[in-house]
Amino acid sequence: MDIKQKVIEKFNEVFGDDIKNLDNIKNFHEQLVIEKKNIKESLTMASTETPSKLFLNVDNIKLEFEKPIKKSNNLLEKINKVLIEDNKTKDVQNDINNIEELEKSLCYLKFLQNIEDISNEMETSMDICDDESMISLYINLVDISYQIETSLCKNLLHYVHETLHYWHNILKDKLSNEYMDILKTLKWPFCGKNVSAIVTPLPDTIIRFKILTEYLLQLQLPDEKHGTTVKSVLLTDFTPVCLPISLLIRPLKQRFIYHFSGNKQTNRRDKPEWFFTQILTWIKDHEKWIDNNVQPVIDSSGFSHIHGKIEFMRGLVQLAVEKLHSELQIVQYDDALFGHFVDEALGFERELRDTLLYPSNQPATVFVLTQAQIFSKWINMEKKYATEKMDSILSATTAWQKIDPYDTDEMKITECADGFLTLLITICDRYKHLPQPGHRLQFLELQLELIDDWRVRLLQLLHQEHCHDPLKSLIPKILNSLNYVSSVLIEWGVTVHYLQLNFFKNKRDAVEVANALSQDNIIIDNEDDENSTIFDDAIGLLKRLENELINEICESIFIDIKNKSKTYIIDKWFSMQNEKQVSSLSLTQSGCLMFQELSLKLHDLHQVLALPIFKLTCKIIAKKLDIYLFNELVLNNKFNVGGAAQLKFDITKNLFTLFGIYCIKPESYFPLMRESCILLNTLLGSAMLMIEAISNGDDDENNGKEILADIGVYKMSTETALMVLQTRTDIGM
Structure with a gap:
């Protein structure tokens, strides 16, 4: 079928689909005959030549196979020779390995012998009291310890460490005893009668002291050089003090334990300031001597990273911290004693940081106060005492008096506002040295809570007031207090301390939101937070109360003024005498009561309100009065020429003048009446x-505005202006 298909395809290729194209079939037949003939001839030739070619190919193939066989035989012989030689080499390698093991053992023994020789030399140096040689040999031991610290020879490491510790203890005891003897000669510590020794040290003794100090600095174990910390039972870690400084502290520590433990009269729980003061006194009495006699030795010995005075301070501070920690566990159940301890601990911390320049990265008493249980007690006590203090401030008989009655200050600061801000400042001073932002934020929340509590208490006082005249009540004094506290909080909000706390608070809140939504990659928009302050919410609540009180005062005053204006409003403005008919204009008689009341109220407001509050009150009253006079007097009356002139005189020469006493450009407060x-x-x-121009240009408001502007009318609309013009009796409309 394949051959048949190929034939069909061949015919289709030659003749195509056109049946008329069969004329070439004769040529196609001749071509096929020729091809058949050629194929037969090639087959005949192949049948005669193939046997000879096949024999030739077989010979060639045989030769090709024989060559690799020969090569493989040669290679096999070589391999056998190499294997014989390798067996001999293996025997030699075993000998080499044995030699290496023996060399390692010999090196190990030599190393042990070296350690033993150093120990023997140290023992000899010790017999002849050659301290310098002993220290040099000890340093060699330390270096050896460093060299083999990564070795896998556990027993060797143990032996070296044991030897090193052995000599360390011996040298430490020997040099420490001699050092303490030198200190006694120097009359160290410089307390009481020994203070004069600071001025007149013995030259030979001080030289020996410096030599021993250098030796003791070198006498360190490897783990001490790496700065390994000793875990304290307290919440923080105290890095061990270097050996010479610890020996300097030792007699002071003995005195501290003697005076501030047991049944000694100086060990009183109600007098924690005694041991705090003692520590500060020792630091002040000895810091210069350490700077002059110890620090130069430290620097020349290659230990310039050690600051002698700070080491000395840290060692003494640790005594105070441990004492504070032990006492707080007992006094935490007595609020009075606990509060006293916290006060003294914070005072001690401030003295250390601010006066003695104790580094902020070094632990002190605040680290004890920030332990979980103690800190919780502390912040609860702060809240308790702050609340009690706020009660006493608000209940004081002079709470609403000015700080200085004879001072004409613009803010009219009350003792209540000043005392409350002092309370907040005191709390801030107590917690601003805390190292952890989280602890500072808890105190900040206490401050914010106290601000809101103070606002609520002011509201309670206002509700207890039953006075018909707001100016004679507590409202003005409370207003002044609110205004002053708000202004101070605004200033505090942009200080570095509160800006940092605001930053930490925003970050904490963002984390809490992310956790609540279970989204680790949540994006919080902090654009508004960057422009906000920590007191914005508290200030907003204070300002809301402030605005309510201002509106209450303004409404009360406006009602009184309105009651006095009834006859003035309904006066006969349509029949008043012309200006030419009287010698001179004077205040309308019916308006005397209103203007008198307004004058008295403005005077009283100026006397009792802080200047910013007074200015705001004036604007509100003026706006109310402007609208009232316009609606009730101008639009509800008819004015002849005399009435118009009289009204202008009353407003410009009396009303504007009254407000002009207290503000600039009073006419701007009364746009409608002006x-x-x-x-x-x-x-x-x-x-x-x-009137004609405005009436004909009803569709063009801008044209009417321009016409009014030409005579000085800018605020009023054209429709309102027409209403005013219609009140003129000389215009018949």
């Missing part, structure tokens, strides 16, 4: 033309 007086007193011809 522009009403302009419209009422415009010449009749100009008024008529204005």
Whole structure:
């Protein structure tokens, strides 16, 4: 079938689909015959030549196979020879390995012999009291210990360490005893009668002291050089003090334990300031001597990273910290004693940091106070005492008096506001040295809570007030207090201390939100947080109360003024005498009561309110009065020429003058009345033309505005201006 298919395909290829194309079939047949003939001839030739070619190929193949066989035989012989030689080499290698093992053993023995020789030399040096040689040999032992610290020879490491510790203890005891004898000669420590020894040290003794100090500095174990810390039972770790400084502290520590433990009269729980003061006194009495006699030795010995005075301070501070820690476990159940301990501990911390420049990265008493149980007790005590203090401030008989009654200050600061801010400052001073932001934030939350509590207490006082006249009540004094506290909190909010706390608080809140939403990669938009302060919410609540009180005062005053203005409002403005008919204009008689009341109220406000509050109150009262007079007086009356002139005189020469005593440009507070007086007193011809122009340009508001602006009317709309013009009796409309 395949051959048949190929034939069909061949015919289709030659003739295609056109049946008429069969004319070439004869040529195609001849071509096929020729191809058949050629194939037969090639087959005949192949049948005669193939046997000879096959024999030739077989010979060639045989030769090709024989060559690799020969090579493989040669290679096999070589391999056998190499294997014989390798067996001999293996025997030699075993001997070499044995030699190496023997060499290692010999080196091991030599190393042990070296350690033993050093020990023997140290023993000899010790017999002849050659301290310098002993220290040099000890340093060699330390170096050897460093060299083999990565070795896998456990027994060797143990032997070297044991030897090193053995000589360390011997040298430490020997040199320490001699060092303590030298200190006695120097009359160390410089306490009581020995203070004069600071001025007149013995030259030979001080030289020996410096030599021994250098030896003791060199006398360190490897783990001490790496700065291994000793875990304290306290919440923090105290790095061990270097050996010479610890020996300097030893007699002071003995005195401290003697005076501040057991049944000694100086060991009183109600007097923690005694042991704190003693530590500070020792530091102050000895710091210069250490700087002059110990620090130069430390620097010249290659230990410049050690600061002698700080080491000395740290050793003494540790005594105070351990004493504080032990006492707080007992006094934490007595609020009075606990509070006294906290006060003295914070005072001790401030003295260390600010006066003695004790580094902030070194532990002190605050680290004891920030233990979980103690810190919880501390912050609860702070809240308790702060609440009690706030109660006493608010209940004091002079709480609402000015700090200085004879001082004409613009803020009119009350003792209540000043005392409350002092309370907040005191709390801030007590916690600002805490190293952990989380602890500082807890105290900040206490401050914010106290601010809100203070606001609530002011509200309670206001609710207890039953006075019809707000100016004679506590409202102005409370207003002044609110304003002063708010202004101070605004200033505090942009200080470095509170900006840092705001940053930490925002970060903490963002983490809490992320945890609540179970999204580790949540993106919090902090753009608003960057422009906010930590007191914004508290200030907002204080300002809300402040605005409520201001509105209450303004409303009360406005009602009184309105009651005095009834006759003035309904006066006969349509029939008043012309300015030409009287010698001179004077205040309208019916308005005397209103203007008198307004004058008294402004005076009283100025006397009792802080200047910023007073200015705001003036604006509010002026706005209310402006709207009231415009609606009730101007729009509800008719004005002849005399009435218009009289109103203008009352407003510009009396009303503006009253407010001008306390503010600049009082006319800006009364835009409606000022522009009403302009419209009422415009010449009749100009008024008529204005009405006509405005009326004909109803569809063009801007044109009417321009016409009004030409006579000084800017705030009033054209419709309102027409209403004012219609109140003129000389315009018939």
